[in-house]
Amino acid sequence: xxxxxxxxxxxxxxxxxxxxxxxxxxxxxxxxxxxxxxxxxxxxxxxxxxxxxxxxxxxxxxxxxxxxxxxxxxxxxxxxxxxxxxxxxxxxxxxxxxxxxxxxxxxxxxxxxxxxxxxxxxxxxxxxxxxxxxxxxxxxxxxxxxxxxxxxxxxxxxxxxxxxxxxxxxxxxxxxxxxxxxxxxxxxxxxxxxxxxxxxxxxxxxxxxxxxxxxxxxxxxxxxxxxxxxxx
Amino acid sequence: xxxxxxxxxxxxxxxxxxxxxxxxxxxxxxxxxxxxxxxxxxxxxxxxxxxxxxxxxxxxxxxxxxxxxxxxxxxxxxxxxxxxxxxxxxxxxxxxxxxxxxxxxxxxxxxxxxxxxxxxxxxxxxxxxxxxxxxxxxxxxxxxxxxxxxxxxxxxxxxxxxxxxxxxxxxxxxxxxxxxxxxxxxxxxxxxxxxxxxxxxxxxxxxxxxxxxxxxxxxxxxxxxxxxxxxx
DNA sequence: TTCGTATATTACCCATCGGTAATAAAAAGT
DNA sequence: ACTTTTTATTACCGATGGGTAATATACGAA
Numbered sequence: 001x002x003x004x005x006x007x008x009x010x011x012x013x014x015x016x017x018x019x020x021x022x023x024x025x026x027x028x029x030x031x032x033x034x035x036x037x038x039x040x041x042x043x044x045x046x047x048x049x050x051x052x053x054x055x056x057x058x059x060x061x062x063x064x065x066x067x068x069x070x071x072x073x074x075x076x077x078x079x080x081x082x083x084x085x086x087x088x089x090x091x092x093x094x095x096x097x098x099x100x101x102x103x104x105x106x107x108x109x110x111x112x113x114x115x116x117x118x119x120x121x122x123x124x125x126x127x128x129x130x131x132x133x134x135x136x137x138x139x140x141x142x143x144x145x146x147x148x149x150x151x152x153x154x155x156x157x158x159x160x161x162x163x164x165x166x167x168x169x170x171x172x173x174x175x176x177x178x179x180x181x182x183x184x185x186x187x188x189x190x191x192x193x194x195x196x197x198x199x200x201x202x203x204x205x206x207x208x209x210x211x212x213x214x215x216x217x218x219x220x221x222x223x224x225x226x227x228x229x230x231x232x
Numbered sequence: 233x234x235x236x237x238x239x240x241x242x243x244x245x246x247x248x249x250x251x252x253x254x255x256x257x258x259x260x261x262x263x264x265x266x267x268x269x270x271x272x273x274x275x276x277x278x279x280x281x282x283x284x285x286x287x288x289x290x291x292x293x294x295x296x297x298x299x300x301x302x303x304x305x306x307x308x309x310x311x312x313x314x315x316x317x318x319x320x321x322x323x324x325x326x327x328x329x330x331x332x333x334x335x336x337x338x339x340x341x342x343x344x345x346x347x348x349x350x351x352x353x354x355x356x357x358x359x360x361x362x363x364x365x366x367x368x369x370x371x372x373x374x375x376x377x378x379x380x381x382x383x384x385x386x387x388x389x390x391x392x393x394x395x396x397x398x399x400x401x402x403x404x405x406x407x408x409x410x411x412x413x414x415x416x417x418x419x420x421x422x423x424x425x426x427x428x429x430x431x432x433x434x435x436x437x438x439x440x441x442x443x444x445x446x447x448x449x450x451x452x453x454x455x456x457x458x459x460x461x462x463x464x
Numbered sequence: 465t466t467c468g469t470a471t472a473t474t475a476c477c478c479a480t481c482g483g484t485a486a487t488a489a490a491a492a493g494t
Numbered sequence: 495a496c497t498t499t500t501t502a503t504t505a506c507c508g509a510t511g512g513g514t515a516a517t518a519t520a521c522g523a524a
Contacts, residue, residue, distance in 0.1 A: 465524105466523100466524090467522105467523090467524085468521100468522090468523090468524105469520105469521085469522085469523105470519105470520085470521080470522100471518105471519085471520080471521095472517100472518080472519070472520090473516105473517080473518070473519085474515105474516090474517080474518090475514105475515090475516085475517100476513105476514080476515080476516100477512105477513085477514075477515095478511105478512095478513095478514105479510105479511100479512095479513105480509105480510090480511095480512105481508105481509095481510090482507105482508100482509095482510100483506105483507085483508095483509105484505105484506080484507075484508105485504105485505090485506080485507095486503100486504090486505085486506100487502100487503080487504085487505100488501105488502080488503070488504095489500105489501085489502075489503085490499100490500080490501075490502085491498100491499080491500070491501090492497105492498085492499075492500085493496105493497085493498075493499090494495105494496085494497085494498100
């Protein structure tokens with residue numbers, strides 16, 4: 001709230017040796033932001049708690065004021081991503097529409113998530129690094145996400161907006177293509193997050209949709225979205 | 233060759249306390265088979281060399297007769313998978329055909345690889361666990377695989393078998409869907425490897441192909457391949 | 465000031481695990 | 495039989511890194 005440290009992006013609330021009075025939650029979040037970035041960059045096992053602490057201008061034991069263990073930090077990073085995905089699914093479910101419309105919204109929302117750190121953590125962190133308890137929660141949440149894809153595809157088949165196909169495999173294929181974004185996407189790269197999401201929504205569904213959204217006029221169909229200056 | 237130990241799958245050539253006279257290469261391979269299975273099952277960092285040795289009825293230092301380090305074992309597992317993929321790519325390139333035909337062959341071959349241990353290692357192992365030297369080799373090989381996808385798509389667009397699209401993103405989408413198989417496929421599960429490969433070849437290209445391979449006759453198009461008894 | 469609480473630091477513990485040294489026991493060569 | 499080479503074993507080292515104990519410092523309240 002105060003402007004003592006006005007650095008651009010996700011900075012440490014602990015200033016080198018002065019006013020370190022921030023709300024507890026802000027600090028917790030700062031730990032998670034730093035941790036998730038390092039985990040993604042160096043890998044979970046390649047990141048020590050000293051690294052995390054150092055980047056925050058504190059020492060390792062200070063982290064234990066906010067988290068009980070390293071794997072708890074990992075889990076909470078993961079949980080934030082899951083929570084955000086769930087929110088999007090809820091919004092989509094509430095908005096209504098055909099199965100295909102919902103599926104496209106889910107593809108766009110999920111693809112955009114995959115370009116964020118917390119989104120990436122959903123697919124790049126290894127569940128085996130979690131405690132048995134947290135692992136169960138993670139698996140359950142993943143199952144729910146998978147079910148959303150299957151539900152929308154199944155619904156689309158029933159309402160006629162999606163052509164009959166193997167629901168399970170189609171959901172796997174789409175989710176796989178999207179999850180993989182979390183492995184290759186780099187911010188400030190050639191591709192914009194929204195452009196990717198839009199293109200994927202078209203590309204992944206045109207094989208499923210009964211009729212293309214594009215008018216079957218003159219030239220062959222091409223994705224509609226905004227700036228798409230790739231390939232030639 | 234001899235039948236002293238005729239166990240079904242990838243067994244240890246080191247028998248508990250008796251005739252341990254096998255060729256060196258066979259033992260090397262046995263180490264890799266065991267290692268890759270354990271790495272996939274428990275994770276690289278969750279697997280100790282003692283685990284690997286124990287399962288082979290030997291002790292840890294014996295492994296160092298065949299490999300210089302743990303990460304060398306990881307790398308060699310990876311290299312076997314890469315080699316097999318490259319072979320398939322070479323076969324496909326040699327066989328000729330339209331871009332779409334080549335792409336479908338690549339999808340099928342790559343999908344089948346993703347259902348094997350060495351194939352999974354291509355996408356589930358973390359390159360950061362390798363030495364700088366090996367990491368470069370891995371990255372280069374991955375680039376080559378990606379290039380094959382892009383080449384076939386680009387070629388298909390040029391020869392008219394694939395509709396114009398963003399080559400880069402389409403390749404990412406297809407490769408992502410396929411790579412993800414390495415994360416969810418379980419042998420002896422409900423899905424057969426060949427069935428998955430065939431379905432993916434259809435599902436991932438029907439959005440790209442100018443005209444469906446299926447005759448647009450009576451009932452809606454459904455994958456052609458062999459036994460495909462999933463969904464209803 | 466003084467107490468209580470929250471938060472940070474320094475110093476340390478210790479289990480794990482990759483890797484090595486010294487050596488024993490087979491296999492292979494002569 | 496004998497030496498040599500290969501391959502295995504037992505015993506150990508040493509770095510790494512998660513986690514803890516004891517303690518110091520800052521903050522809010524009275």
